[in-house]
Amino acid sequence: MSPRPESAAPAADHHRVPRFTRAEHRVHRATAALMAVCVATAACLYLPFLAELVGRRALMVTLHEWSGILLPAPLLLGLVSRALRADLTRLNRFGPHDRTWLRAVLRRRGARPAGKFNAGQKLYAAWLAGAVLVMTGTGLLMWFTHLAPLVWRTGATFVHDWLALSLLIVIGGHVWMAYRDPESRAGLRTGSVEAAWARREHPLWRPEEGADGKRGMEGADGKPGNP
Template identity: 75%
Template sequence: MRRRALLPRFTRAERWVHRCTSALMLLCIATAACLYLPQLAELVGRRRLVETVHEWSGLALPVPLLLGLGSRALRRDLGRLNRFGPHDRDWLRAALWRSYRRRAGKFNAGQKVYAGWIAGAVLVMLGTGLLMWFTDLAPLAWRTGATFVHDWLALAVGVVVAGHIWMAVRDPQARRGMRTGKVDPLWATREHPDWEPTADEGDQPRGSSR
């Protein structure tokens, strides 16, 4: 029996941007946990090293995306993530009422909301982190406020990222798409019925399988 041809979904550049950004984000979260939870701090020790790793991984967090902007496919997908249409509002209402009749293009409304929120959170975390790192950049009152925002937003980021990972664990095809760049066409039809793949979506021509 002939294997069903897989659909190209993400290019190699997009997958590497996602992997590098994910690694830096998880490193930030792990080091933050070691800095703020006494049990982990005692277990790991070497607080100054942990602080240094946390600071530089946070500073490097936007770098993979900035480097990846050279990819036309990545720029196109960022445009898709940035567009919110009527079908996205319908998707959110359907998700709220736990209905499975949800229209979506290449990215559904939940993925768009997550991408926008995490992008904004990273910028705020970067700004407040710089104020905490370079103490002469702002007066004490600003640094105190930055510390408060940074700490509580870090907790929110940890919870949201954990939810993102949980959703990925529940969807093997989504993980396959980010791991190999290709997905099953039946999954694409079910989860993203309005998505029309183009010839340069993946690293290989449409219709090839691996």
């Protein structure tokens, strides 16, 4: 017997489409691991009860310094991946549909059009990239004391400490949002997502382009561009 139309619909909803490549998954995991070491060692250096519990301050300082210096390394190495370069281009494009998405989030009503990445993800990526650069620069001034006069190092310490606190808050929000969306996490872990989720959360994205970006990407208006 041929399947009934209504019984075929759920199967179509569970069809999976490619979202990320293995290289992107590895870059994300390596960056997350280095960031976790940075945050954990910073906590051991700044919070007295953790400093007393862990001890070995010199080791914590060394781990913190080198994990911070190496933080950009996974992304830089990952640039050999065409898929990663294509997604960085997507993240760097902010169009009218992104402003519509932000207004809908702020007003808590209305449609939320998004390409492969929504406006919130684009803002988070841009902010994180800038924060990492500032943290690296100020950290170098604090590490190599001969690079600048005392007043510069004092300012660098102030900026480094407060930016670290804001990083902790923003990353916590990122982790919380990921926890609330299992399918989004599955996209990074397995490289694919359910077609129904893609249509609902990223309606302007064309999953048939694949994760490698070979068939073009969304333009500034959220529509697919030319190959």
